[in-house]
Every structure is written in C-alpha cells, then in structure tokens.
Amino acid sequence: MDSSVRPYSQVYDTLRNVGLRPTRQRLGLARLLFDNGNRHVTAEQLHAEAANANLRVSLATIYNTLNQFTGAGLMREVVVEPGRSYFDTNTSDHHHFFHEDTAELQDIPGDAISVSAVPEPPAGTRVKRVDIIVRIKG
Amino acid sequence: MDSSVRPYSQVYDTLRNVGLRPTRQRLGLARLLFDNGNRHVTAEQLHAEAANANLRVSLATIYNTLNQFTGAGLMREVVVEPGRSYFDTNTSDHHHFFHEDTAELQDIPGDAISVSAVPEPPAGTRVKRVDIIVRIKG
DNA sequence: TTTCTTCTTTAAAATGATTCTAATCTGTTG
DNA sequence: CAACAGATTAGAATCATTTTAAAGAAGAAA
Numbered sequence: 091m092d093s094s095v096r097p098y099s100q101v102y103d104t105l106r107n108v109g110l111r112p113t114r115q116r117l118g119l120a121r122l123l124f125d126n127g128n129r130h131v132t133a134e135q136l137h138a139e140a141a142n143a144n145l146r147v148s149l150a151t152i153y154n155t156l157n158q159f160t161g162a163g164l165m166r167e168v169v170v171e172p173g174r175s176y177f178d179t180n181t182s183d184h185h186h187f188f189h190e191d192t193a194e195l196q197d198i199p200g201d202a203i204s205v206s207a208v209p210e211p212p213a214g215t216r217v218k219r220v221d222i223i224v225r226i227k228g
Numbered sequence: 229m230d231s232s233v234r235p236y237s238q239v240y241d242t243l244r245n246v247g248l249r250p251t252r253q254r255l256g257l258a259r260l261l262f263d264n265g266n267r268h269v270t271a272e273q274l275h276a277e278a279a280n281a282n283l284r285v286s287l288a289t290i291y292n293t294l295n296q297f298t299g300a301g302l303m304r305e306v307v308v309e310p311g312r313s314y315f316d317t318n319t320s321d322h323h324h325f326f327h328e329d330t331a332e333l334q335d336i337p338g339d340a341i342s343v344s345a346v347p348e349p350p351a352g353t354r355v356k357r358v359d360i361i362v363r364i365k366g
Numbered sequence: 367t368t369t370c371t372t373c374t375t376t377a378a379a380a381t382g383a384t385t386c387t388a389a390t391c392t393g394t395t396g
Numbered sequence: 397c398a399a400c401a402g403a404t405t406a407g408a409a410t411c412a413t414t415t416t417a418a419a420g421a422a423g424a425a426a
Contacts (some may be wrong), residue, residue, distance in 0.1 A: 175310040215364040226353040
C-alpha cells in the first residue's frame, strides 16, 4: 500500500502472476501505468513519461511491454483514431468518450451506458467485446 | 436506374452536388463504391478493385478520393483496427460487427441496436457521433 | 556464487499505411 | 480553342509499429 516503503512489491507480484519476468523495465513501466489510477496512453506518451521519470527504456520495449500487458489481460487496447493506438489500464467493463480536439480518451463507467438488444451475431460467431466510442468536440 | 443506358449520370450529379469535379477517376471510383449497395473498403482493396475493373487510378488518388468523399459526407470512416482505415458507403445511422478473423465489417442497422442513456458529455463539449463496434470471432 | 540457459532489451533496419511534392495532365469557362 | 484552376501521378517522405540480431540480465542448478 505504501509505495515509499515497498515500492515494487505490488507490480512485482502482478508480473509474476501473469508469467512475465519482473525486469527493471517492466517493473518501472508497470508502476507508471498501474500506480496512478486509470490511464490511457500511447506508446510515445509512455516513452516520454518514462524518460521523465528517469527510467531508461527503448521505444521497442515500450511496444513489447504494452502488447505483453495487453495479452496478459492487464490492459486493453482502444482503437479510436487511424494510425495511433491507445492502451487503457482499466480492464473492467466500460466505454469511452473521445475528445476529437485533444485526442484524449475518458472513461464512461460500464453502468452509465448500455446497449439495448445487442443483435444476434452471425451464425458461427460469438461476441468477443462491444466497444462504444462517444466522439465529442469542444 | 439502368446503368447500362446511363452509366455515369447518377454519380456525375452526385459529384457535382458536393462540388467535386467529375473526373474520370472520381466517376469510376464512385461507380464502384455506390452502384453496388453498401460497401466497406480499405484503400488497398479499392485500388485492387479499380485495377480489376480496368480503371487506371494511382493509390494516391484512391486516398485523396476516399478522403474527399468522406469530407463531403458521401461516406464515413470506420476505425476498428490499428493501422488500417475502412471507409463505409452507408452514411445513415448504424453500427458494425467486426469479424476479427477475416477483418471484415458488417452493418448493424441503426434500429437493431441502441444505446440507452448516453451519458452527458463533459461540460463544454457536444456529442458528434456514437460508434458501436461488436467484435466477433468464428 | 558460478555457470548455463532462456528470456529481455536494444539500436537500427524494415515494414506498411498514408501523406506530400512537384511535375504533368484534364475539366471548365470565356 | 486558350488559359487557368484544379486533379492526378510516381516517387519520395513520414509516422507508427514490428522485426532483427546482437548484447545483456534473470532464474535454476550445481
């Protein structure tokens, strides 16, 4: 709970649990991502943030890590803009506002919006996820 | 109605109405796009299709044209996958199934699905559009 | 701890989609 | 038809992301 006393133990366990070796880079990135509430980041943003926090990580590792975290179910990818991927630390059922002016994402809690009557998926397929993006402008 | 008799007159008028010069390329692409029911295409797909139909158009023009048609409200862009853009000839209110296996889009009519209680957008913003993507797998 | 093996990280190159550039060509209008 | 504005094009440029192959770090065993 007190990150000044046990700065890495939480994320350390998290990484162990999903079978990822707790390396310096993964521990540092996990802390940036998970110790500050729900976050929506692009690879470039996280890279800049890491540099800022004195964490030396290459951009390739940022991409690897974001993809591994997503594959492990610790994050999810949100696709809202052509040519750029956002990663979301909130994996619970919820949706998004997308500010078209600032290119920022904002959570909509799962219970604040819902889809009535999701149509039957085509024969032979099953629904993997329903994404709702509410695009807004200033 | 009979495209063998008046092959270009419909799309010709459409282009005129939105202020785009009816060039050979735009007329040909418009015919491929609008004379065959609702379509979802990527730039590469449309390029291949044009070549197939003996319509010589560069890829740069495909991109220009798709963006111009979208800007003119004749089509809309659908973002479902990082790194690839889909363009949809159906501009009416509706949503999409996305087949993750085949990377294909399929319309969900606007009245077959709906969002209950779209939350109030943040102060100073207004909703531009609500996109629902139902991701399915085989 | 030393060693061995396996997984990670990295810089740099490669890729893939899209946009830009600058030169050439084509519609439109007079 | 002439002239101009707008459109098309090949190829270069750009941007986000992935791959490569080499060097480095973590875990297990002795």
